[in-house]
Amino acid sequence: MGAEVVIEGLTKSFGKQAIWRDVTLTLPPGEVSVMLGPSGTGKSVFLKSMIGLLKPDRGKCVVNGVDIVQCSEHKLYETRKLFGVLFQDGALFGSMNLYDNVAFPLREHTKKSETEIRKIVLEKLEMTGLKGAETKLPGEISGGMRKRAGLARALVLDPEIILCDEPDSGLDPVRTAYLSQLLIDLNAQIDATILIVTHNINVARTVPDNIGMLFRKELVMFGPREVLLTSDEPVVEQFLNGRRIGPIGMSEEKDSAQMAMEQEMADAGHHDGSTEDVRGVVPQLQPTPGLPERQGVRRRKDRVMKILHTLPPAAQEGIIESLTPEEQRRYGVQPHAYAGAQHATRPVASGSTPSRHSGELPTENIAQLPDSGWNGPAPRPQPGTGGPRHQSPRPGQGGA
Amino acid sequence: MTAGASTARFPGIGMLRETGKLFALGLDVGRGIFQRPFQLREFIQQSWFIASVTILPTALVAIPFGAVISLQFGSLARQLGAQSYTGAGSVLATVQQASPLVTALLVAGAGGSAICADIGARTIREEIDAMEVLGVSAVQRLIVPRVLACMLVALLLNGMVSVIGVLGGYFFNVVLQDGTPGAYLASFSALAQLPDLWVGEIKALIFGFIAAVVASYRGLHPPPGPKGVGDAVNQSVVITFLLLFVVNFVITLIYLQIVPTKLG
Numbered sequence: 001m002g003a004e005v006v007i008e009g010l011t012k013s014f015g016k017q018a019i020w021r022d023v024t025l026t027l028p029p030g031e032v033s034v035m036l037g038p039s040g041t042g043k044s045v046f047l048k049s050m051i052g053l054l055k056p057d058r059g060k061c062v063v064n065g066v067d068i069v070q071c072s073e074h075k076l077y078e079t080r081k082l083f084g085v086l087f088q089d090g091a092l093f094g095s096m097n098l099y100d101n102v103a104f105p106l107r108e109h110t111k112k113s114e115t116e117i118r119k120i121v122l123e124k125l126e127m128t129g130l131k132g133a134e135t136k137l138p139g140e141i142s143g144g145m146r147k148r149a150g151l152a153r154a155l156v157l158d159p160e161i162i163l164c165d166e167p168d169s170g171l172d173p174v175r176t177a178y179l180s181q182l183l184i185d186l187n188a189q190i191d192a193t194i195l196i197v198t199h200n201i202n203v204a205r206t207v208p209d210n211i212g213m214l215f216r217k218e219l220v221m222f223g224p225r226e227v228l229l230t231s232d233e234p235v236v237e238q239f240l241n242g243r244r245i246g247p248i249g250m251s252e253e254k255d256s257a258q259m260a261m262e263q264e265m266a267d268a269g270h271h272d273g274s275t276e277d278v279r280g281v282v283p284q285l286q287p288t289p290g291l292p293e294r295q296g297v298r299r300r301k302d303r304v305m306k307i308l309h310t311l312p313p314a315a316q317e318g319i320i321e322s323l324t325p326e327e328q329r330r331y332g333v334q335p336h337a338y339a340g341a342q343h344a345t346r347p348v349a350s351g352s353t354p355s356r357h358s359g360e361l362p363t364e365n366i367a368q369l370p371d372s373g374w375n376g377p378a379p380r381p382q383p384g385t386g387g388p389r390h391q392s393p394r395p396g397q398g399g400a
Numbered sequence: 401m402t403a404g405a406s407t408a409r410f411p412g413i414g415m416l417r418e419t420g421k422l423f424a425l426g427l428d429v430g431r432g433i434f435q436r437p438f439q440l441r442e443f444i445q446q447s448w449f450i451a452s453v454t455i456l457p458t459a460l461v462a463i464p465f466g467a468v469i470s471l472q473f474g475s476l477a478r479q480l481g482a483q484s485y486t487g488a489g490s491v492l493a494t495v496q497q498a499s500p501l502v503t504a505l506l507v508a509g510a511g512g513s514a515i516c517a518d519i520g521a522r523t524i525r526e527e528i529d530a531m532e533v534l535g536v537s538a539v540q541r542l543i544v545p546r547v548l549a550c551m552l553v554a555l556l557l558n559g560m561v562s563v564i565g566v567l568g569g570y571f572f573n574v575v576l577q578d579g580t581p582g583a584y585l586a587s588f589s590a591l592a593q594l595p596d597l598w599v600g601e602i603k604a605l606i607f608g609f610i611a612a613v614v615a616s617y618r619g620l621h622p623p624p625g626p627k628g629v630g631d632a633v634n635q636s637v638v639i640t641f642l643l644l645f646v647v648n649f650v651i652t653l654i655y656l657q658i659v660p661t662k663l664g
Contacts, residue, residue, distance in 0.1 A: 048529070051533050053529050053532060053533065073537075077535045077536075077537060078535070080532070080533055080534070080535040081534075081535040083533060085530070085533045087526050087529070087530055088526075089525070089526065091525065091526040091527055091529065091530035092527070092530075093522075093527055093530075093531075094521070094522070094525065094527065104534065104536075105534045105535075105536075108534065108535070108536050108541075109534075109535060109536075150530075153534075157534075
């Protein structure tokens with residue numbers, strides 16, 4: 001299982017210019033997270049601070065019980081072996097060919113024989129679609145290939161934590177999709193904790209389990225993907241839809257006068273740059289059929305259901321809808337619990353009932369038999385009157 | 401907290417800080433020399449590379465350098481009627497002063513600039529970061545072999561420069577100034593002594609170390625952008641030259657105090 005990364009109150013500034021303040025978040029082990037943010041909000045700086053390349057002014061970054069910010073140099077190098085980092089431009093060693101680049105960590109850190117190394121290196125190169133390019137120098141290949149080679153090198157030591165700095169920049173949409181799939185497959189195979197820094201909305205919507213966003217020198221939010229994808233926060237909304245109306249300007253922030261002017265223009269019919277509203281929860285990317293199930297997904301489900309009542313209603317809705325009917329029963333929740341009043345008091349089938357529907361439809365959209373008592377247990381009385389937004393799991397049942 | 405130290409502002413603080421970091425790198429390198437695993441391959445490659453870019457220019461500089469010393473000292477000695485000491489004087493000057501300096505200037509100018517450009521390019525391409533992130537210390541993996549290579553090459557070049565310088569001096573003195581070959585050779589040991597050779601070699605070692613550490617330091621911390629690397633190379637050579645002459649002055653002073661001259 002991947003390692004957990006706990007970041008507390010991390011603050012970084014260059015001279016007098018603050019980059020971000022008091023960033024606190026936890027990368028849950030084995031889950032895929034995405035850090036969004038407009039250009040220049042210090043996303044790359046954040047990554048570099050996480051691995052101790054830059055020294056934050058304050059705060060902690062704890063990996064496996066080691067605080068990266070404060071620990072000794074020796075511990076730092078040891079802890080870094082857990083990381084696989086993909087840099088923006090691949091950061092390959094210019095004087096070595098691709099094979100030697102990918103073999104470098106193995107030669108430095110392991111006592112493997114050259115035949116073993118060869119096997120691993122060729123496997124990773126094939127995984128990233130670089131078979132046959134082993135003898136090329138980094139200067140002789142395209143940016144996309146360099147990026148993939150950088151990923152291959154980050155993977156040879158089977159890292160517990162993978163950090164990707166804009167894996168999509170400079171890649172075409174198809175290769176980006178392949179790369180996203182590759183990351184998800186990797187996560188399914190080695191259960192590594194993954195953090196992707198990007199501003200590609202498509203990646204952000206389909207790949208991660210958790211999404212965070214940096215803006216105005218702060219972490220705007222970090223949480224389950226549904227929270228950000230359904231958020232009403234103006235910054236998030238603007239960013240996801242890629243339009244000019246909103247708090248993000250060409251230089252990072254804009255003033256209210258500019259905002260008002262743009263709003264006026266948009267109201268007058270001027271195009272605001274966006275196409276359609278892409279908010280809302282979309283199905284997540286799944287591992288390629290044949291690979292093991294992602295362990296992180298199951299852990300995340302339990303984790304998210306535990307904190308469900310603390311999340312905003314829209315996010316709750318999205319999460320509940322993404323569950324299969326059996327899971328909804330297992331956790332004792334139902335979709336549209338507060339949207340349709342007639343369902344609010346409907347009894348929830350307990351886990352003992354075998355699933356009759358395997359379709360994607362939410363349970364109440366499926367034709368139901370008249371109240372024939374097929375679902376055994378007695379109706380659960382609903383406390384309160386206003387129609388609770390979700391039903392908290394019954395003790396001893398929900399967390400199973 | 402380090403807040404107090406990092407917010408202190410007074411003129412020259414930047415320079416002090418840079419100097420401190422330079423020394424810190426020097427210490428790191430010193431420690432790294434004794435840490436295993438030793439990067440033998442990189443060391444041999446770098447030694448070969450530095451030697452190949454410095455040998456020819458050094459030899460070409462050494463001949464006129466030895467000649468100038470010899471001619472200058474020769475005419476001076478003749479005016480004083482001490483012609484028989486011409487050889488002694490030029491050997492002393494060449495071995496003790498000229499050859500370590502010539503060596504260091506060329507190691508800094510040719511080898512150091514190449515090291516600085518190489519490391520600088522790696523830094524801005526994030527290769528150094530990538531290496532650090534892979535859990536490999538860049539100082540241990542890249543800088544230490546280069547510093548040792550520079551020291552070794554400086555040591556060997558110093559020997560070569562001494563020989564060529566003395567030969568050049570001999571040639572110009574005997575052929576152009578009508579000096580007597582026998583007297584020139586016989587007076588070698590009149591003023592010069594073995595410690596002069598030692599101090600020359602020690603100087604060469606130290607100068608090689610300084611040249612490589614300064615070049616590496618500037619390479620690891622270049623101003624931003626490709627132009628920054630160019631500036632860093634430029635600065636590294638200038639800084640090295642300044643340091644060399646100061647350090648040379650200090651070492652010479654100490655040496656002259658400690659080791660008595662032969663004709664006391």
